[in-house]
Amino acid sequence: MKRISLLAVMIFTFLISYSQQLYVKTFGDPHHPAIVFIHGGPRGNSVLFEGTTAQKLAGRGFYVIVYDRRGEGRSSYDNAKVTYGEAFEDLNGIYKKFHLTKASLIGFSFGGLVTTLFAEKYPEKINAVVLTSALFAQQATYNHILDSVKRIYTRKQDAIQLKKITDVALLDKNSAAYRKECFALAAENGFFKAGQLSDEATKIYAAYEASDLSKKDIRNDQAPGLFYKNEKLVNIDVRPILAKLKSKxxxxxxxxxxxxxIFSSEMINSIQAIIGAGHFKYLDHASHYLFADRQDAFLNSIAAWLQETEPHINGPRVYGARPGKAFMYTIPATGKRPMTFQVKHLPEGATLDKNSGVISGSVKEKGDYTIELIAVNKYGRSAKTFTLVIGDKLALTPPMGWSSWYSFGRNVTLDKVIRTAEMIRDKGLQQYGWSVIEIDDPWTKQPGKEDSIWTKLKQKTGTAYSYYEGPDNLPGRVGQVRNENGELIPNQYFTDIKAFPALMHKMGFKAGIYSSPGPLTCGGVAGSYGYEQTDAKFFADNGFDYLKYDWCSYGSLAKNESKAELIKPYRLMSDALQAQKRDIIHALCQYGMGNVWEWGNESGGQLWRTEGDITDNWHSVYGAIRKLADKAQYVKPGNWNDPDILQIGVVGAQSEGEAKRNHLTPDEQKTHFSMWCMLDAPLLIGANIELLDDFTLGLITNEEVIAVNQDALGMAAGLKTVLPDTVEVWSKPLEDGGTAVGLLNAGDKAVTTTFPFSAVGLEGTYAVRDLWEKKDLGLFSKEISITIPSHGIVLWKIIRKKAGAAR
Structure with a gap:
């Protein structure tokens, strides 16, 4: 079969044998790893999976094949006996039709039995078996259902239903009637439904029910009878077979x-013991149809288990360092480990650790060095052209990483930060470019309440904004703030602060640190005022790569908020940092005072906060977005507007002492992340990584969305227009000639809108790709229509195509 376009959808019906017509539908690129979904039954079909999940799974880099077995669903019923043997013929026909040597099989419900028995008979055709709500011990399932409903009806004192249970128990346990009645009792008592669906799952089901596909939920009522008439293995336990397969x-x-x-805890424990804890997930808020109930968890699990094994290099195509200054860059690459790295044409002074992919060293001569990054594992090789720019600019693309503030707030400790770095590495986030691990406030000591600094700051005479906490707000972090050499003394929770950068570098991360130009940070511990050179040397000598420099108490010393007064402390620290032997990115944090976007580059910094601290509510996030609607002209490589740390995932420690919630809806979080990428904002995760859920993980590992942020052209999006239905049109040009477009619905209701290409200055025929769905939508002329949820966004990449067929 010749190659089709990425994420294309193809529908086939073809003859298997004995004139059986089989319904089959494929999603994705046939050169990607193949997954075949095997539906439940007998009497089932693949409609729900096809309508809710197949395309999204293909978007994770798979070639997904769904089909209905003969005698079931949309396939031919003629002469079907509905046996396992026929199911094997169907599968073998699919393997032959699509030229599959091996495939991974997702066995759902009864399909789990089909999958297990097929794998036993044809192990050479199996990459992996994924049991999804799969039956594995039929009689144990029936017994559990009858015992469970008996307890329910006993509590209700329902004599009629209790009599029914007794009658069912007396039926032939190898009969279609016995199976039918057991599952009917389960359905009547809600055994197949989740107790509490998330908003996202509710939307998934609603969209499915509103679709034309839901009307094709065709079921053959004769199929169960045929199965029990013609098949001998009608009540089986395949756990021994699964154990044997695993041993092979x-x-x-x-x-x-x-x-x-329909599964008891004992049954779940038994199947987990066979599969192994590392290959098993038992999901909260999910019932039988978990691929819709917990779609993100389902997709992330499949991707983690079965993802393309070959390497793929992510991240930007450019990196900046100063001549003669120490730097490091970790090649972000997904793929199975172990993996080794190579670099061709690396300039003198720079070296590569072939095992970690860390490029480090210092290059003396200015210039643009074109090099080739290569990642290799036993499955394949990935290469990427990359430019190392040795000049006067750092952060040629927006920094990406994690900050402790919204995760741990004032309760941050070095141990918590190190554990977070380990989890970021273990979850694979580093492979997508998340590289900075920043220790935020408060890591130094707070002066005692008798210290004169408290009185001095209260004697403020200027008009500039000032903020600091204390004294007595940080028990356990109070004491002498500097040693005899003038160096900052870490508090008791950061005694090994000097070892932190080396540890981060060993793990492939950059080390970030926090201070203030004032005598006190916002949390009320020692800042850098009067010790700028000393602190810059301390940071560089110990190997830090990133400094967040927070205005805080400096406002008590500044005369006013004039441009000169605002620039002064940041220029002082920038000069001190540039005098060191190591490159350190300088992140200004002064809340947008004095229109910082207009002069931030004059301060010597690479990024500057344009906003006060945002929080996890829509008004806060949307306000930060709109503030930057007309400020794209101030953004370029090495100059980034920073609307604050990402409020996705579990946050809130800055106000509640620990991260334990997020008040943004999933659509709002997706909009939040999308717009930070469109605005070329620095991407610092604020979430507690230990509490990271599958939805958030899916957001921050979408390499196509991240690529919008890391595009080497470095041009931020602006608000181009507002459509008549109040949908906002944001766009930014990309280095490859494409255009990233975000359609943002800030309203409180879902909107169906038509986007004219002319709204962003485009004319002609364009290929449109949905970056969140990783799906090519096709060729369009002039316009495209879309429905956008409340506070939601669609994010597209639009590329000009030559004249041809268009929708």
């Missing part, structure tokens, strides 16, 4: 929902 080296994975009432 076949990868087996399991996904089950905690709200799925």
């Amino acid at each position: 080296g076949i990868a087996i994975f399991g996904l089950y929902g905690k709200d799925d009432g």
Whole structure:
């Protein structure tokens, strides 16, 4: 079969044998790893999976094949016996039709039995088995259902239903009637439904029910009877088979929902013991149809388990360092480990650690050095052209990483930060470019309340904004703030602060640190006022790569908020940093005072806060977005507007002492991340990584969305127009000639809108790609229509195509 376009959808019907017509639909690129979804039954079909999940799974880099078995769903019923043997013929026909040597099989419900038995018979055709709400011990399932509903009806004192249970228990346990009645009792008591659906799952089901596909939920009521008439293996336990398959080296994975009432805890424990804890997930708020109930968890699990094994290099195509200054850059690459790295044409003075992918050293001569990055594992090779720019600019693309403030607030410790770095590495985030680990306030000591600084700051005579906390707000972090050499003394929770950068570098991360131009930070511990040279040397000598420099108490010393007064402390620290032997990115934090976007580059910094601290509510996030609607002209490589740390995932420690919530809806979080990428904002995760859920993980590992932010052209999006239905049109040009477009619905209701290409100055025919869905939408002329949820966004990449067919 010739190659089709990425994420294309193809529908086939073809003859398997005995004139059986089989319905098959494919999603994605046939050169990607193949996954075949095997539906439940007998009497089932693949409609729900096809309508809710197949395309999104293809978007994770798979070639997804869904089909209906003969005698079921949309396939031919003629002469079907609905046996396992026929199911094997169907699968073998699919392997032949699509030229599959091996594939991973997702066995859903009864499809889990089909999958297991097929894998037993044809192990050479299996990459992996993924049991999804899969049956594996039929009689144990029936017993659990009857015992569970008996307890329910006993509590209700329902004599009629209790009599029914007794009658069902007397039926032939190898009969279609017995199976039917057991599952009917389960359905009547909500065993197949999640107790509490998330907003996202509710939307998934609603969209499915409103679709034309839901009307094709065709079921053959005769199929169960045929199965029990013609098949001998009608009540089986495949756990011994699964154990045998695992012993032969076949990868087996399991996904089950905690709200799925047809499996007892003992059954779940038994199947997990066979599969292994590392290959098994037992999901909260998910029942039988967990691929819709917890779609993000389902997709992330499949991607983590079965993802393309070949390397793929992510990240920007450019990096900046100063001549003769120490720097480091970790090549971000996804793919199976172990992986080794190579670099061709690396300039003199720079070296590569082939195992970690860390490029480090110092290059004396200015210039643009074109090099080739290469990642290799046993499955393949990935290469990327990359430019190392040795000049006077740092941060040629927006910094990416994590900050402790919204995660741990004033309770931050070095141990918590190191553990977070380990989790970021272990979750694979580093492979997408998340590289800075920044220790925020408060890591130094607070002066005792008798110290004269408290009185001095209260004697403020100027008009500039000032903020600091204390004294007595940080028990356990109070004491002498500097040693005899004038160096900052870390508090008891950061005694090994000097070892932190080396540890981060060993892990492939950049080390970030925090201070203030004032005598006190915002939290009320020692800042850098009067010790700028000493602190810059301390940071550089110990290997720090990134400094967040927070205005805080300096406002008590500044005369006013004139441009000269605002620039002064930041220029002082920038000069001190540039005098060191190491490159350190300088992040200004002064809340947008004095229109910092107009002069931030004059201060010597690379990024500057344009806003006060934002929080996890829509008004705060949307306000920060709109503030930058007309400020794209101030953004360029090495000059970044910073609307604050990302409020996605579990945050809130800055106000509540620990991160434990997020008040943004999933759509709002997606809009938040999308717009930070469109605005070329620095991307610092604020979430507690230990509490990172699958939805958030899916946001921050979408390499196509991140690529918008890391585009080497370095041009931020601006608000181009507002459509008549109040949908905002944002766009930014990309280095490859494409245009990134974000359609933002700030309203309180979903909107269906038509986007004219002319709104962003485009005319002609364009290929449109949905970056969140990783889906090519096709060729369009002049306009495209879309429905956008409240506070939601669609994010597209639009590329000009030559004249041809268009929708």
